[in-house]
Ligand SMILES: *[C@@H]1O[C@H](CO)[C@@H](O)[C@H](O)[C@H]1NC(C)=O
């Protein structure tokens with residue numbers, strides 16, 4: 001049978017564990033924030049949000065392509081839903097394989113709601129048509145010292161538009 005002392009130690013440990021779990025904080029005081037929003041790209045027309053600055057050198061391949069985006073982050077999949085920020089950066093064709101993998105470097109710049117003025121920096125690989133997982137490598141404002149990941153999946157596409165559903169899981173102070 002356990003001694004009273006060891007019972008107290010066990011009880012304290014369980015209490016600490018439950019506190020630790022209930023507020024979702026790490027031992028260093030970081031918070032986990034989950035954000036859910038939609039990424040809207042317009043590929044052509046008057047409100048185009050992407051430009052292709054260097055074309056790929058071969059047909060049926062993105063390899064060598066460089067594109068710049070200033071895409072919209074909205075709170076819904078509908079193109080008229082509320083704008084909450086922009087996704088600004090580069091997409092480059094970085095794979096010679098059939099998967100046409102891209103290297104993307106993006107800042108998510110939030111312009112509405114409680115994260116207005118804060119940014120997240122994303123650096124990662126994209127293979128279109130898959131669930132895209134990318135690392136969050138930093139942030140500013142409320143997202144200082146951020147790290148985490150984003151998941152994106154295509155929910156709508158036309159010849160001139162692309163909509164991705166995004167989940168971002170962010171550790172930050
Ligand atoms: C482009 O954006 C403007 C301003 O938001 C809007 O009035 C117009 O309908 C858009 N054009 C197209 C083709 O979506």
Ligand SMILES: *[C@@H]1O[C@H](CO)[C@@H](O)[C@H](O)[C@H]1NC(C)=O
Pocket residue numbers: 057058059
């Ligand atoms: C790509 O395809 C177009 C149209 O089929 C052709 O005119 C062009 O020469 C091709 N370019 C290369 C680099 O193969």
Ligand SMILES: *[C@@H]1O[C@H](CO)[C@@H](O)[C@H](O)[C@H]1NC(C)=O
Pocket residue numbers: 111112113116117
């Ligand atoms: C976001 O912050 C900017 C700068 O502080 C401010 O001008 C703007 O009104 C804010 N937007 C919203 C929707 O709160």
Ligand SMILES: *[C@@H]1O[C@H](CO)[C@@H](O)[C@H](O)[C@H]1NC(C)=O
Pocket residue numbers: 077078079156157158161
């Ligand atoms: C898909 O995108 C097109 C173009 O923006 C839009 O007209 C259509 O309503 C969207 N479909 C869905 C299911 O959101």
